[in-house]
Amino acid sequence: MKRIVSLAIAILLLFSSAVLAQPLIALPQKEEVVYAKMNPSGHVEEVIIVNAFLGQGRELFDYGNYTEVLNLTDTSTLRHGFTEVYAETDAQDFFYQGKVRNNLMPWNVTFRYELDGKVFSPEALKGQSGNLVIRVKVRQNEEVNPLFYENYMLQISMNFDQKYFSNIESEGATIASSGETKVVNLTSLPGKEADFIIQAKAKDAHLGQIQIAGLPFELFMELPDISQYTGDLTQLQNAIAMIAGGVSEYVGGVGQLSDAADQLEGGIGELYDNLGAIKGGMEQLHAGREQFDEGLRQYSEGMQEFKGGMDQLVEGIEQFSSGIDQLREGSQGLAQGLQTLASEGDKLVAGSQQILAGFEAMDALMSFPLNDAEVELLLSILQTFSASFDQFAQTVDATDFDTFIALLNDALTRFESSMARMDEIAAALDSDVIKANLDISGSSNTQLEATLSYVEHYRQKLYSETAELRAIHASLNGLKPLVQGMIDSLSILRDEYEVVRGLISRLNTTIQAFNPEELSQLKEGIQVFSAAYGEFHNGLEMYVGGVKQAAIGAEALDKEGVAQLQAGAGEFAGESEKISSGVNQLAEGSQTLSDSHAQLMAGDRELISGMGQYEQGMGLLFSGFGSFSRGIGELAGGGNQLRSGANTLRNETSNMSEQMKAKIEEAMGDFIPGEYELVSFADERNTGIQKVQFVYLTQAQSPEETVEEVVVEEPEKSFWDKFLDIFH
Incomplete structure (x- = not known):
């Protein structure tokens, strides 16, 4: 009976330590780097968030749904509740990491491996040879706040050791060399699903490391000022009116050209017909010359x-x-x-x-x-x-x-x-x-x-x-x-x-x-x-x-x-x-x-x-000129359509400045970062978020090596350590 009471008291003490009281201090500013451990198929096995507090005070309070936390700055102990973390430190810059409970990321990235037309798992692919096709898919994770999917871009980098792979190709990708490694870089724009295909010749295949970086989308070019294109639209409208008039004159000239082409075609035809008689006369003359000769x-x-x-x-x-x-x-x-x-x-x-x-x-x-x-x-x-x-x-x-x-x-x-x-x-x-x-x-x-x-x-x-x-x-x-x-x-x-x-x-x-x-x-x-x-x-x-x-x-x-x-x-x-x-x-x-x-x-x-x-x-000329004459006729018909289109263009461009502005804004929509308020990925209750970045990592496949197992003698655990192991 005493043992049961003691255990109950211990549990109550532990639970009271997991739920920390909200401190009276304000939440500090911080940066988050989210690391996802991923297998070569794209399945996320573990998510760790590294939190960085730069130039903050002695007392730090943070929210995060972590199963465990680790002080990365010094040896001081972190106080960790179910979703709260409290630290006291003398360090000017303080870092700690937390292991996320649900292993969810804003993007679901999958990798499918096909060797000579057959699907292989990454493990089964190891050591195989043949024509390799890797299909990469980027999709939104509906269980995660869409803010990051819609405003962040993904940079996917796949490493191929040239000892195992050759003839590496991928449409739309950037392929760089790093020593004996070829790096294939793929980019997925914010809010867009993406599909990529990588082809290579495999020999004793060993997959290299895959790195994926999710970063805020930033435009690295200065977009033009729309007003400089809409300021002179009146002159453009006048020019369109002149074009319409010129098109009418052009169509009239094409009609005259068509008539002249018909007459010229008739003349060429007559000349072509007479050429036969001329040639016949020349042949008769030559026959007479042969007799004379x-x-x-x-x-x-x-x-x-x-x-x-x-x-x-x-x-x-x-x-x-x-x-x-x-x-x-x-x-x-x-x-x-x-x-x-x-x-x-x-x-x-x-x-x-x-x-x-x-x-x-x-x-x-x-x-x-x-x-x-x-x-x-x-x-x-x-x-x-x-x-x-x-x-x-x-x-x-x-x-x-x-x-x-x-x-x-x-x-x-x-x-x-x-x-x-x-x-x-x-x-x-x-x-x-x-x-x-x-x-x-x-x-x-x-x-x-x-x-x-x-x-x-x-x-x-x-x-x-x-x-x-x-x-x-x-x-x-x-x-x-x-x-x-x-x-x-x-x-x-x-x-x-x-x-x-x-x-x-x-x-x-x-x-x-x-x-x-x-x-x-x-x-x-x-x-x-x-x-x-x-x-x-x-x-x-x-x-x-x-x-x-x-x-x-x-x-x-x-x-x-x-x-x-x-x-x-x-x-x-x-x-x-x-x-x-x-x-x-x-x-x-x-x-x-x-x-x-x-x-x-x-x-x-x-x-x-x-x-x-x-x-x-002359026969070819006659045939070609016939085609030319017919082409001129078609050109005349097309000229009439052009004249109608020019008139329509003139009528449809009366409000061209607003139309152009809307079209330019629409065309540049994919290249202009949207306005959004950055939130914490660890917990939206955190404020003062300065930067959030995402990193996916896989381990490269390496040749089999015999590793001698080393037995490490662990010190004898106390009762309290054994009790905490129950929740590990």
Whole structure:
């Protein structure tokens, strides 16, 4: 029974100490820092308030719903009731802390951890690897005075050791480096719920410390004075009226631009349509140029062939001139030979006349009886006659009639060949024939026309030379019958000569073997020989007369015909070289013209290609301008709407100053701290509150370490200590 009474007395004593009487002193000014111990999920496990009394008196009284208090300044004892704390101190600045009973904070902050899409608790996350997503939510705690939620901002700082985390990202966050730690800073504005997402690459994840600071919201910038924007609104209203007028003029101008754009679009369309015809014409022109180029190429090739022919022609003319020189030499030799033959013929006729007279004398002598002296004389005459006839026979034999005939025939052949060659040359130099061969009929090439005119001039001159040659040829042909007569006479003369020679041979034999008894036989032989020789002598006279006429004709032919032909052939050979030089220049010019036209063809191809590109560009321009024209039409329609809107703007801005002021105040509402009266978080009965701050803290996860348990021997407790432990 005594024990029960003692226990009751002790309880009454303890209860009386928990409820302290309100002191007569005034409540001091103080600052509060509220610390919340939080786990990594955001659950608040413990709240401690550190109270600071700066520059206060010796006696301090404070309210707070604490389970326990601790003097942080000195060793003096605090008197602690259920919600009251009393202290006496000599310290100028006094600090103590109290452990709050309900663990409530103005903000509920939660952290959700997802690794590779799966939700993990902080404990299960430890040591894991993968793609980490942390979702942070900030919400109001409805059980706490809303003053702090509505006027305080939260600064959330999460630490990530780069040994465990990399590629850290968070939209809207500020990420800073502190040594090997990345710090992600998130800010929640007063009165606003907030959601944040942090992403990182985890490897052997160990969560770092989380720090949250709740501070009064202060604006760190000077907001503009609204009056400077509303003072000149009258001018702005006038400007709006001018804009409305200008918009009306602008819309009218856009309408005119739209009409002009339609006309321009039509013009571009017509140009685009005509481009096809232009390009087609260019292609036809190019096709014609290709045909012309082919003809020009053939013309150039023909000119090269013509040049080769002219070179051969010049060579033929030179050969012809050389042949004429040989012809002149032959004609001179022919005339000299005929003159020599005529001179020798006179001698032959004179000798033959003496022989004939001798035979006639012998024949008369044989008509009378001959004595020995006369016989001797006759024998002497016969021997002299025989010697003279042998000399005459030698002279006739020395005459080379075959060579003469061959020379005459060769001259005639050369004349005929020269005339045929000159006819071929003259025909080849015909300008009409040249144009036909070169396929350039109707050409307007002045250089070609000049060359052809030059060629035609010398073609006519060649024809003139050919006429002279033909006259000489006719003369030779006239000489040929005479010469042929000479040849025929010579043949007869030779036949008669052989007869006479045979008679002379027999006569000589008879004379050598003569005796008087054979005189009658000798007389008969001389009579026969005399008659035969008379016919031979007559033929010889006719032959020598023909030779003289042929010599006269040959001399005239050489001096008057062949000599002039030789001079003309030399002149013509010189002029043919000029013709060849002109043809060479013409051939070079044709090649240059062909090359130049090839360049022109290349230019045509580039022009046609450029026309194609230009046509494509015009097509794009036409299409683009169509879009532009339609856009201008839409712009005109939009201009009408703009004009209507400008008029509406002008009507709606009559009270613009008040409207602007209201809008500015509304826009700056989130950035202007609200007016509020700061209260104590520990207990609203406290007055003189200077500052209240909030701090949330978590412990960082650290690698497992083996810690040896240390056993501390506690001193033996007194009865009173054991009794107080009941309430701990």
